[in-house]
Amino acid sequence: TTVESERRSLILVNPGLAPRRATVTTMYTAYRLNSPNEVMPPHRHSPSAIRFGLTGRQNFTGVEGEDMVFGPGDLVLTPHDTWHNHGNVGDEPAVNLSVLDLPLVETLNAVYFEHDYKEAGVRKEKQSTKVPADYSERIYGHGGYMPRFVSHHRGTGSASPMYCYRWEPLRELLEKHRDWDGDPYDALTVEYVDPVNGGPLFKTMTFFAQMLRPGERTRAQRQTASLLVTPFEGGGLGHTVIGGKRFDWKNFDTLAVPAGEWYEHVNDSKSPIVLFIASDEPALRAFGLHKRWGRTAAGDVEKLA
Structure with a gap:
């Protein structure tokens, strides 16, 4: 049920593309409901995804140790193969929009999902914080200036290192x-x-x-x-x-x-x-x-x- 499930997403399946989980041939979008004060365990997958805040100001996504709380209009990345978890750290329900390239990755026969997150060989239900919560804004929030005192290789290095817009x-x-x-x-x-x-x-x-x-x-x-x-x-x-x-x-x-x-x-x-x-x-x-x-x-x- 929607109460028992840790993922409550309404996927927009285009009837012209069914039974594929696809809204257009290469992407699907979904509305995700996060209940108050819940954060699911970390996972990672081959499709790349974004979360775009619609309602609620306490949406949560943690990516590779950057814990981001976001609200309406904020865009958060979960690049392919990066460990991440989603949730809501507020007292009110929150809804965000998800967009994934899963149909494209599925066509290429390259889909995988992993849930066995470990640190130092020990299974964990939450990622440890590795950078400040405002890391993306602090490092990349000044157009025209590029800090040279940090590595810009994050995750697999094949997506933007700025995880929150x-x-x-x-x-x-x-x-x-x-x-x-x-x-x-x-x-x-x-x-x-x-x-x-x-x-x-x-x-x-x-x-x-x-x-x-x-x-x-x-x-x-x-x-x-x-x-x-x-x-x-x-x-x-x-x-x-x-x-x-x-x-x-x-x-x-x-x-x-x-x-x-x-x-x-x-x-x-x-x-x-x-x-x-x-x-x-x-x-x-x-x-x-x-x-x-x-x-x-x-x-x-x-x-x-």
Whole structure:
């Protein structure tokens, strides 16, 4: 039951891809409920994952000895093969959004999960703290400056060493540029990046925050990458057109945008709306397969990437 289980996740399985656990062909998303004052034992797995806070300010994730408490809008990484545990250290239930590249890893026949966490050969139910709780912010929270007194190789070294991306500085960045023209296809979009090399957080997935100003409508585009889109801030009252079909949405809904489909986003409200977006673009780029096309104001198709 939901009371007895240490993992309470509602996985969004696309009926067009069932019985695979997939929301789009390469990624799945799930809503995870954490009960008050619970932290599950450590585990690790080959898929990479993120947690994005939706409700509650005491969500907990510990990764390789960095214990992070996070709230709405905060993004926490659990790179592949890193020991980590999740939970809630507050007195109220908390919900976060999970995104994993499990369908892609499953296709490559490379899925594994491990639960036998040990320190010095002794099985443990909790990871020992190895760095300060604000390590990611303290070391990587100053854009343009790279500390040379720490190693930036964390976990397997194949993902961003910054495990926690806070919502406040990202939201402040969007607000500072609210009056800019933005991009006709992507409005005001900010990508989460590895602070060491400027690349995506994972080799398989990248993530964006996109602000739609009141009444803003992006131009239609399509690409070979698949997207997962979650309206996060602004109260909702918008819609997205995918493959010619309109989908109305509100906060915390999730849209699956399959590769190859034309899509556009519309803010129907009188306040800004921020979308949280996951994309498998890095995986496509690795094979030289990522392409994007847009439809101009005149209705012509132009190549974007």
